Amino acid sequence: MSLLFFCMAICFSTILKDQNAAEIVQKADQKMRGSTMQAEMSIKTTRPTWSREMKCKVWTKGNSLSMILIQSPARDKGISFLKRNKEVWNWLPALERSIKLPPSMMSQSWMGTDFTNDDLVKESSIVEDYVHTLKGDTVIQNRECYIIQMIPRPETAVVWSKVIVCIDKKDFMELHSRFYDEEGELVNTMNGYDVKMMDGRLIPTRFEMIPTGKKGQKTEMIYWFIKYNRPIPDEFFSTEKMKALT
Amino acid sequence: MKKLMLLFFCITVQIPSLAQDSLILPKQLEVDGYIKNLQSLNFDRTFKNLITLNLLHNRLNFKWKSSEHFIAVTELRTRVFWGEEVKQTPGFASLLRNEIEKINLQTTWIDNESLVAHTNVERLYLDYRKNNLNVRLGRQRINWGVTGTWNPNDIFNAYNFLDFDYEERSGVDGGKVHLDIRPLSSTEIAYSFSGKKGSVAAIRYSLNKWNYDMQLITGWYNDRLTAGLGWAGYIKDAGFKGETQYYFAAKNTASHINLTLEGDYMLKNGWYLNAGFLLNQEGLNKPVSNWEDINLKLSSENLMPTKWNFILTTAKELNPLLSANVGVLYAPGTELLILLPSFNYNMSPNLDVNLLGQSFFASLNGNMEAVNHHFFLRVKWSF
Numbered sequence: 001m002s003l004l005f006f007c008m009a010i011c012f013s014t015i016l017k018d019q020n021a022a023e024i025v026q027k028a029d030q031k032m033r034g035s036t037m038q039a040e041m042s043i044k045t046t047r048p049t050w051s052r053e054m055k056c057k058v059w060t061k062g063n064s065l066s067m068i069l070i071q072s073p074a075r076d077k078g079i080s081f082l083k084r085n086k087e088v089w090n091w092l093p094a095l096e097r098s099i100k101l102p103p104s105m106m107s108q109s110w111m112g113t114d115f116t117n118d119d120l121v122k123e124s125s126i127v128e129d130y131v132h133t134l135k136g137d138t139v140i141q142n143r144e145c146y147i148i149q150m151i152p153r154p155e156t157a158v159v160w161s162k163v164i165v166c167i168d169k170k171d172f173m174e175l176h177s178r179f180y181d182e183e184g185e186l187v188n189t190m191n192g193y194d195v196k197m198m199d200g201r202l203i204p205t206r207f208e209m210i211p212t213g214k215k216g217q218k219t220e221m222i223y224w225f226i227k228y229n230r231p232i233p234d235e236f237f238s239t240e241k242m243k244a245l246t
Numbered sequence: 247m248k249k250l251m252l253l254f255f256c257i258t259v260q261i262p263s264l265a266q267d268s269l270i271l272p273k274q275l276e277v278d279g280y281i282k283n284l285q286s287l288n289f290d291r292t293f294k295n296l297i298t299l300n301l302l303h304n305r306l307n308f309k310w311k312s313s314e315h316f317i318a319v320t321e322l323r324t325r326v327f328w329g330e331e332v333k334q335t336p337g338f339a340s341l342l343r344n345e346i347e348k349i350n351l352q353t354t355w356i357d358n359e360s361l362v363a364h365t366n367v368e369r370l371y372l373d374y375r376k377n378n379l380n381v382r383l384g385r386q387r388i389n390w391g392v393t394g395t396w397n398p399n400d401i402f403n404a405y406n407f408l409d410f411d412y413e414e415r416s417g418v419d420g421g422k423v424h425l426d427i428r429p430l431s432s433t434e435i436a437y438s439f440s441g442k443k444g445s446v447a448a449i450r451y452s453l454n455k456w457n458y459d460m461q462l463i464t465g466w467y468n469d470r471l472t473a474g475l476g477w478a479g480y481i482k483d484a485g486f487k488g489e490t491q492y493y494f495a496a497k498n499t500a501s502h503i504n505l506t507l508e509g510d511y512m513l514k515n516g517w518y519l520n521a522g523f524l525l526n527q528e529g530l531n532k533p534v535s536n537w538e539d540i541n542l543k544l545s546s547e548n549l550m551p552t553k554w555n556f557i558l559t560t561a562k563e564l565n566p567l568l569s570a571n572v573g574v575l576y577a578p579g580t581e582l583l584i585l586l587p588s589f590n591y592n593m594s595p596n597l598d599v600n601l602l603g604q605s606f607f608a609s610l611n612g613n614m615e616a617v618n619h620h621f622f623l624r625v626k627w628s629f
Contacts (some may be wrong), residue, residue: 045566052566054594071593074278075628084429087457094413096389100459101476102485104512112566157483235378238429239459244375246311 464548531579581609
């Protein structure tokens, strides 16, 4: 009887822990993204012999709507990306043409960076598309963090086999993440730095994506302006609006 | 003429330096563009006779945002040609006019046997945008294409897909009214004067259903009724797009149809594959005895000189700065084969170098043989 009670207690605590893990990820996701977000950022790609920097504007609403506009360099100025649910379009101003991207393109590098198309337009949701498990605690940048394992749900089109995220216990900031491929090999490591108050929220404002085993290679994403929870109508996220972004 | 030349060089030299971050221009004015140099090497079938052509190409785009809702756009394209092809082509300058432009807004400011300099106003329009309404009047590109290589639905501005150096394509003189019904559903009415041939007036209804973008088109193309259908969606993880356009019979012409289907897929190792097919019902379907019978001067109705056309393109980003692309086009009835290799290299943030080839093979008098080969080196600086 006591053994049964002990087993039930373990099962119950595991379920509770996993529920907690999902909630922690949801809180961190919600904090970084808000119900809506308008941001301006720089993306710097570094390789051993060269580097490139671009500036972008981003608009997101929930998990299903997002838009990105490239502002510099001049050769790419005006290119934009729109995501609505699982569909993604790319507007090329020189051609005055929007192109619908095939789903197989989502796992590929975005504009030559170490981020994938999926990372940028967030086709997959880190809350809904994964099963979350609390794995322990750690300290990152003098902050107490949860370690959470995320395994994609079988029906989702997530490119990773596993993601480990470390989330600050007090302020729910994602400070460290590791992405594993189908063979279980570590592919990318992402670190969050430069914690700042942006529009009333304490968040990391610089993210570094470092591919494994590629010396001198990384991509940095630096947010220098963010506004949260300002109303953006659903109609803004349309193939017509993406042509006229400024 | 000297004044005009001086003005051109002042503009092309001054604008890039103005277009830096420190640019002191009115906030409403945006200026951008590029300068390209294209060196063409044109060989005959045996690689013996070489004809060269140099092209210095400048585009200046001016956008004036006079208010939240009004924008005025002017885009100028200036080209300076020199080399053997200029000398050997009678009336070279007369071939530079975009035929679908009704109003003559071009000037040939140098035209001698070895050098031709030509400027055209490529875009000149007023744009009004408020809520779900967009109205655009003037010289503009009305682009209704959905697929990548051939666009039967692009009834206003058809182009030759081999003309890789003209990314923006020519404009038409006309107007359009666009009304968004829902975020991915809209209707657009457009009208253009199309030069000597007549005019095009059409309406398009676009919608999104089952993760497919779809469009229905109907209207008048010169003297005849036309109707079309286009779509872009997925089959599993692969893109699946298509366009078809039907031209009804008119006084001196029979009805005919153009149909294109296209699939694309990105392999996990980064290789991009694109397979396309075009049926041009009026195209040639038999081998020709003379290469001159294959007319590469194309229109919306006639997107390829040949009836059945297949193209397979593969592209790979070798590193974020260097990419390679190879296309193979084959038209079985005419036994026309075109090889299209290219390399693109980004030397610095706004400086790109492209190396491209176009090799033509055809069955002439029953023998499959090389016809000619073209190689291009292009340097492009965007500002």
